[in-house]
Amino acid sequence: MEWVAVAGGFVAAAVRAGTPLLWAALGETLTERSGVINLGVEGAMLVGALAGTLGGFAGGPWVGVIAAAGAGGVASLVFAVLAIVARADQIITGTAITLGAVGVTGIVFRRAFGSTGPGLDLETFPSVSVPLLHRIPVLGEGLFHQPALTYLAVLVAGALAWFVFRTRWGLALRAVGESPEAARAAGISVRSVQLVATVVGGVAAGIGGATLVLAQVGTFAEKMTAGRGFIAIAIVVLGRWHPMGVLAAALFFGGASALQFLFQAMGFDVPYQLFLMLPYLLALAALTGVVGKARGPAALGVSSDEG
Amino acid sequence: MNRWMTVRRSIAAVLGGLGLLAIGLVAAGYDPGAAFGALFRGAFGSWYAFSSATLPRSVPLIILGLGFAIAYRSGALNIGGEGQFLVGAIAATWLGGMMGGVPPVLAIPIVLAGSVVAGALWIAIPVLLRLRFGVLEVISTLLLNFVAEALVSLMVQGPLQEAKGIYPQSDPIAVPSRLPIVGGTRLHLGFFLALALIGAAWFLFHRTLLGFRMKAIGLGPKAAHLVGRISVGSLLAVSLLVSGAIAGLAGGVEVTGVTYALFQNLSPGYGFTAIAVALLARGHPLGIVAAGVLFGALEAGAGAMQRDAGIPAVAVYVVQAVTIIIVLLADATLRRRPTPAAAT
């Protein structure tokens, strides 16, 4: 019985830790499919986390999510204007956006909560059980007793897959990411597609940040995303730019983060820092194993010449 | 003429960053006058502030900025300066602790060499991944920053923790391994070491075939390969290794010149600020010194700003971010200006 509880707890923790990553990675998948790599996704998550906290205090968790979506969208809009419209280097612009997000959230956070922080009395998302299914041994608790945002993320993954591979807008998106010249010749406005894909991607990253606060940690702290946005980028590669692959990869990384829980529950005395390192090392390993076999959008990261 | 335009644009970028910070502070309800007053006093308010706060803080920025610039010139993005800095600091702390009784002329080179090797080894992982598996160094160096942070945490709570075992920090390094200091200030030998490195880099890029080839693979890798018969992959690896080694040295200098010990949050994001430094200087060695001192002043002033005006020190990240963005925008605009040959 002990084993069942531990395993069930592990699955639940894995899904919980994987959900913010999933949101951000789905957003980045959309963005990268348009040929844009947005390292500002880390910054979008961070402003999303803070906006989610402020919105959560103001009007409850759903208001928090909406505020986070808006904040993530705005952060990515700034990125998009610089990197897509003005054609500044995407990698460095993304780094700068993340840097700026650290500064902005720092200022706003201190202003709003002082140096003591927001405390822990933020209303978070309750876990919702799926009838019957949540009673499945081991997996049930983890997969079917989760906050609404988790179920929503899975639905979004499916919707994104349908959008990318089954609609004419998805076809246009892929064409832009693979060959902007060809897309332009087909009458597609490359810049518009990239702008929309980047901003919507940022919205998803913002929601990811809100998920971190409102469905996982329960409070905000400076720099609390701690590189999750960058891990999301690795997840996109590991998931081979396919929403369903990204879903699986995000769960895998959630599992890596939850290992600490598992090891502690099993009574192993391993320094916790090793678990802090693990997701990043796994991300590296994943990139190593996947790059070369899977191919990303051909025009990824290349600033396009004209409209 | 061209150079002055570049300098003017860089100054405009910094002013733009400060301006946006002022707007942000007003919007957030702070008094920007008090904030900038504190910032300026903390950075330039006295000889002591300048020599003991601004200049020491500019040292890691100059060295790390140079490290970033070297790889950037070769067309590689080493965003892992922060991590290489930290492992350099770990190595320096470990070696520095064993230098009791060793004469400083031996101890200091040994300790700094250790940090150089550590930085190079840390970036050797991304180099290997790029050459063998095609993993972009941008992402791999970035991810390793977080690993290095956790490694520091592990060290100061494990093998390198102080003998008393109370706080998560190391014991101070042995006295012979500490860098000499200019009397009456906290300005240490590392500053002059940084200037020497800058001079060496200038010579490398302007006077040697190796430096010229590094620029060539950055600007035209195919032409460099076919016309210059350069092994682009190997040279890129060399360039990245040097970049990482220099970043590691920055960590060693910080420990032997400033902190004398290892602890968490040793770096307030020097590795990222250094990217702004290098971009602002457009990779030019002398520009890196100027930009490094300027951002060192910002770091120094940020502490005073937090203390005296209650504004979080992370606010200076806004200045850095805006500076980077303005520089990028200026360059992107220049690039778009049509040339006669391209207008067909």
Next chain:
Amino acid sequence: MSCFLLDVTPLSSVPTARLDLRDVAKRFGPTTALDGVSLTVAPGEVHTLLGENGAGKSTLMHIAFGMLQPDRGSIVVDGVPRLITSPRMARDAGLGMVHQHFTTVPALTVAENLALAQGVAAGQWKRSPTFQDPLLGRLSDGLDPGAPVEQLSVGEKQRLEILKAVVQGQQMLLLDEPTAVLTPGETTDLLQWVQAFAAAGGSVVFITHKLAEARLVGDSVTVLRHGTVRLTGALGEFTTEALAQAMIGRASARTVAPKRPSARSDGDVVVRVRNLQLAARGQSTNPEGSGVSFDVRAGEIVGLVAIEGQGQRELLLAIAGVGSAAPGTVEVVGRAVLIPEDRTTEGIIGEFSLVENIALASDAAAPWVGRWGTLDWEALRQRTEMVVRTYGVQAPSTDMPVRSLSGGNQQKLVLGRALAANPSVVVAGNPTRGLDFQATTEMHQRLQETASSGVAVLVYSNDLDEVLALADRILVVSGGQVLIPDRADRDTIGQLMLAAERTP
């Protein structure tokens, strides 16, 4: 088939033209690309548009297709004035375009590319009613809808391009140098298809700079030079000499230099290729033991021709001694230098100055490299000035970025840099790609002089006519093999070029 169409009434009195471009002007910064150009195409007409590189042909077509906006002028389609500001509007007006460069998305399938052209979802690509049309059937024959476009041959890609352009029933087709990438056989097929399309009532603007091709396919002609119309009317009214003169602006109208009188075949062997294994596209390497072997002698020009990806690039690089070595041996007596295929990315570094581009070809033994690997910039400056003087590079200063030079001057610098190294072998890939007539002629003369001075010259070009005119003998690279044509005519060579594709 086109003969009776030549007798069509004067174009101006045709009641409704299919496409009527009136007084179109366009400037790019200080450069005037088009200065009041008019062009009229009737239903059922193939209108050839001739002109040198930079004459404004592509700019005019981009304006007609909504990719560029004119500064002045109007577009009338089927009698209706149109404001065409995007390719989508052009397509809706009944225009289709095939660009100079492929505009298919390599990673997407044939079906997805066709869907993209129609603006529908991938699954609906066959909705177009035109798929019942036998004319389209001729194009789509043998194209697998599920195959990624990157796996198609060049000829198949070109057919897909045309298919995309007419898939919505477009009757006005703009073809921008559609034969530039095709072999002689594929070219013939394409020209026949164009005539069939016109016979069925379609209209075509056919851009080319090959006069013979224009004669084969066209009913009428317009010649552009420096952005203005120099000549227009029914093709039959003009002699080839008159057309060429209108294109180039002077009497001498040969597109390539005359053959060298004294082609030597008794020079010493300076390149000895033995059993070199070349990897053609879609193959790993050749079956063992069947590598490439041949010699090149001092003083001769050997031409290499091939369709895309037959291993010619590896061969050129192996002889020039750069890149990873393919299995087999290449012996070169003396020094081999390379003029890379793609000037702008492989031959020069655009941001570098002229001096730095000269410095690019340094090795540790170069006279301006010091013992400790230092560079003597003064010596490099002198070297650069010598190259600039000797090879007639027009540049205001040797310190300016090479990017700001014209293509012809860039290529002169590339050639000069190579020849200044006193090579025994020059390996040149597409030495005149993108150059205008004058620069092309000069480049050909330089290569011939170089050979006459006792240097072995290997020339690879996408343009078979260029190789035919320059080379003393021709080798065809196909499927990683080198084939020797028994006769040096277009048809024989064209057959050999396709040899590997025909027998998988």
